[in-house]
Amino acid sequence: MVSSTSSIDFAVIGHQDNWEGIERFVNGLRTPEQGKLSVEKIKSIFPFIPPRVLFNVQVKSITGSQINGIYIDTFFDPDKLDIQYSKANSSKVIQAASCAEKEGARITTLGGFTSIVLEGNFNYFARKATKFTTGNTLTAAYIVKGVETAAGQSHINLANSKLLIVGATGDIGMACVTYFKNKVKQLLLCARSLNRLENLAKFLLEENVNIKFSVSVDELLQDADVIICVASTTGLNFRDCKKDALICDAGYPKNLDKRIHDNPEVQLFHGGMGQVSMGFCFNPDYSNSIYCYPVPGIAHGCILEAMVLAFENKIESYSTGRGNITTDKIEEIYACGLKHGITLAPFHNAYGLWPD
Amino acid sequence: MNATTNQSITVEEFNVISDVFSQAITGELIGMSNFASLTDTIDDPYEKMEAVEHANSERMHAEGFAAYAKKQKLNVKINLNGEYWGNVRKQFLSYAQQKDFIACLIIQEVMLESFAISMYTDVGNALGGEASELFLSIADEEKEHLEHSTDILRKELQKDPVAFIKKFEEIHFNCMTILAQFSATTDLRGHCGVCNGDCMKGSLHHIALDIVTMRGNAMALYADALDNIGIPGEKSTVWLAQLPA
Numbered sequence: 001m002v003s004s005t006s007s008i009d010f011a012v013i014g015h016q017d018n019w020e021g022i023e024r025f026v027n028g029l030r031t032p033e034q035g036k037l038s039v040e041k042i043k044s045i046f047p048f049i050p051p052r053v054l055f056n057v058q059v060k061s062i063t064g065s066q067i068n069g070i071y072i073d074t075f076f077d078p079d080k081l082d083i084q085y086s087k088a089n090s091s092k093v094i095q096a097a098s099c100a101e102k103e104g105a106r107i108t109t110l111g112g113f114t115s116i117v118l119e120g121n122f123n124y125f126a127r128k129a130t131k132f133t134t135g136n137t138l139t140a141a142y143i144v145k146g147v148e149t150a151a152g153q154s155h156i157n158l159a160n161s162k163l164l165i166v167g168a169t170g171d172i173g174m175a176c177v178t179y180f181k182n183k184v185k186q187l188l189l190c191a192r193s194l195n196r197l198e199n200l201a202k203f204l205l206e207e208n209v210n211i212k213f214s215v216s217v218d219e220l221l222q223d224a225d226v227i228i229c230v231a232s233t234t235g236l237n238f239r240d241c242k243k244d245a246l247i248c249d250a251g252y253p254k255n256l257d258k259r260i261h262d263n264p265e266v267q268l269f270h271g272g273m274g275q276v277s278m279g280f281c282f283n284p285d286y287s288n289s290i291y292c293y294p295v296p297g298i299a300h301g302c303i304l305e306a307m308v309l310a311f312e313n314k315i316e317s318y319s320t321g322r323g324n325i326t327t328d329k330i331e332e333i334y335a336c337g338l339k340h341g342i343t344l345a346p347f348h349n350a351y352g353l354w355p356d
Numbered sequence: 357m358n359a360t361t362n363q364s365i366t367v368e369e370f371n372v373i374s375d376v377f378s379q380a381i382t383g384e385l386i387g388m389s390n391f392a393s394l395t396d397t398i399d400d401p402y403e404k405m406e407a408v409e410h411a412n413s414e415r416m417h418a419e420g421f422a423a424y425a426k427k428q429k430l431n432v433k434i435n436l437n438g439e440y441w442g443n444v445r446k447q448f449l450s451y452a453q454q455k456d457f458i459a460c461l462i463i464q465e466v467m468l469e470s471f472a473i474s475m476y477t478d479v480g481n482a483l484g485g486e487a488s489e490l491f492l493s494i495a496d497e498e499k500e501h502l503e504h505s506t507d508i509l510r511k512e513l514q515k516d517p518v519a520f521i522k523k524f525e526e527i528h529f530n531c532m533t534i535l536a537q538f539s540a541t542t543d544l545r546g547h548c549g550v551c552n553g554d555c556m557k558g559s560l561h562h563i564a565l566d567i568v569t570m571r572g573n574a575m576a577l578y579a580d581a582l583d584n585i586g587i588p589g590e591k592s593t594v595w596l597a598q599l600p601a
Contacts (some may be wrong), residue, residue: 026597029593029594029597029598030597030598037601041601042601043599044541044568044571044572044598045571045572045575045596048437048571048573048575048576049573049575049576049579049593049596050579050580050583052579052583052589052592053588053589053590054589054590054593055590056590072589074424099589284590325500332516338597
């Protein structure tokens with residue numbers, strides 16, 4: 001495998017998920033003479049900025065090769081990530097995709113909410129010179145490997161555990177279902193759409209998988225030993241969780257940390273995250289204001305998927321559509337990452353490394 | 357909103373529409389003056405003739421707005437020496453005096469035209485009838501000025517990217533700072549000297565507009581223009597974030 005060093009090997013299309021980070025970012029760009037802007041003023045500027053390259057990224061592999069990439073921000077309004085804003089957000093993703101193509105990126109990943117566009121508009125992206133991937137396969141890999149590792153560390157036997165998956169009918173949720181369906185005592189499935197849940201349940205019951213499902217997380221929560229939240233949720237009441245439940249917050253944005261105080265004995269970590277052991281360099285370096293993590297080199301699996309594919313010179317739309325992620329593909333992309341020192345991130349949550 | 361006849365509009369709508377036309381006419385006259393000054397900076401006879409043509413085009417836009425305002429008996433005030441328009445003009449003249457054609461092009465055809473196209477489009481979409489058609493058709497014509505300059509500036513960038521970006525950055529902060537102050541939620545340098553009473557920005561809701569969206573759209577179009585010229589996004593993001601708000 002040979003990686004190029006002069007062209008743009010990969011692009012990451014992403015967005016910010018909270019105003020605190022955006023405030024740090026914008027005010028970090030301003031000089032003392034220009035003064036800081038209030039969040040309210042920033043809110044009147046930031047979401048109007050068209051998608052553009054924010055910084056260049058250099059990534060090193062443990063094999064010694066190096067790849068060059070760009071990070072393109074869509075400048076989504078973090079208060080407008082819901083489905084009702086999908087038309088405006090889709091338009092920004094398409095602009096960002098054109099930007100990646102114009103920059104000559106060989107492969108581009110759609111991070112966070114931007115991947116929703118690729119899940120539903122694959123034909124549009126298939127015509128592009130740049131290959132696009134949602135990055136969902138590596139995200140799913142880091143979720144399932146993270147859950148297995150964290151369970152092992154916490155002396156939880158998954159084979160005797162009931163696993164709740166919130167967001168079970170989404171692309172990553174279904175990947176988790178497929179991976180764990182024969183590895184746990186019972187799958188507890190929750191999603192917003194009853195119709196989709198019933199279809200998934202029917203398929204699993206035909207395979208004699210032990211499942212229980214509901215659109216209401218309350219009906220499943222008390223039974224769960226391990227919980228994977230793939231969808232960002234506000235309905236998860238930690239007081240109703242088992243006292244030593246293991247929770248993988250794999251939603252976007254990750255919003256479960258504040259509820260730890262309701263049940264301090266639960267063990268919560270941010271799932272779907274990986275780490276580049278050789279680190280990466282940003283130019284300009286905004287790592288103090290956006291994408292801040294407790295240790296260097298951490299990134300979302302969806303972002304890292306583009307890097308892994310670029311290192312492997314595997315220029316293809318690896319993750320597309322919904323429900324196409326197989327366990328074999330999870331194992332393949334995870335193994336490809338390991339070859340280059342791209343591994344499961346150390347367990348952490350908003351309060352730092354886990355367990356501290 | 358139908359601003360075709362003043363019989364169907366409220367006092368508040370009449371006042372804000374008057375101020376919108378005052379700003380549009382003043383802006384067009386500034387553009388006309390800038391293009392006229394630009395002719396002195398150009399050696400190429402064909403480009404010189406084109407600059408005169410552009411000046412005439414801005415004159416016709418001003419006349420079009422003025423004719424409509426007269427017909428509707430709007431309370432129009434024209435002031436080329438107000439705090440913001442006057443200072444934009446001074447910036448332009450400082451480069452024109454140095455015969456800096458590229459700098460003049462950047463100010464008039466990128467910065468001012470981006471704001472004009474975007475704000476005329478927003479106003480045109482908000483107002484109904486003849487006023488809407490007038491704003492939207494003039495916005496379309498202004499787009500040609502922006503496209504004309506983009507081709508020239510792209511070539512200029514390719515000649516010496518480092519020097520060009522440095523020059524553009526200087527002009528951005530000299531001129532866009534004034535436009536950013538002008539279009540902030542509140543006038544950051546005081547009254548513009550064009551609006552009849554208080555700043556019209558607080559009254560735009562009477563014609564289904566708001567300054568945050570109008571300013572945001574204008575900055576977005578300016579950012580797109582920078583992209584089309586070839587200014588790297590890493591640079592333009594910083595430039596935009598450093599403007600007053």
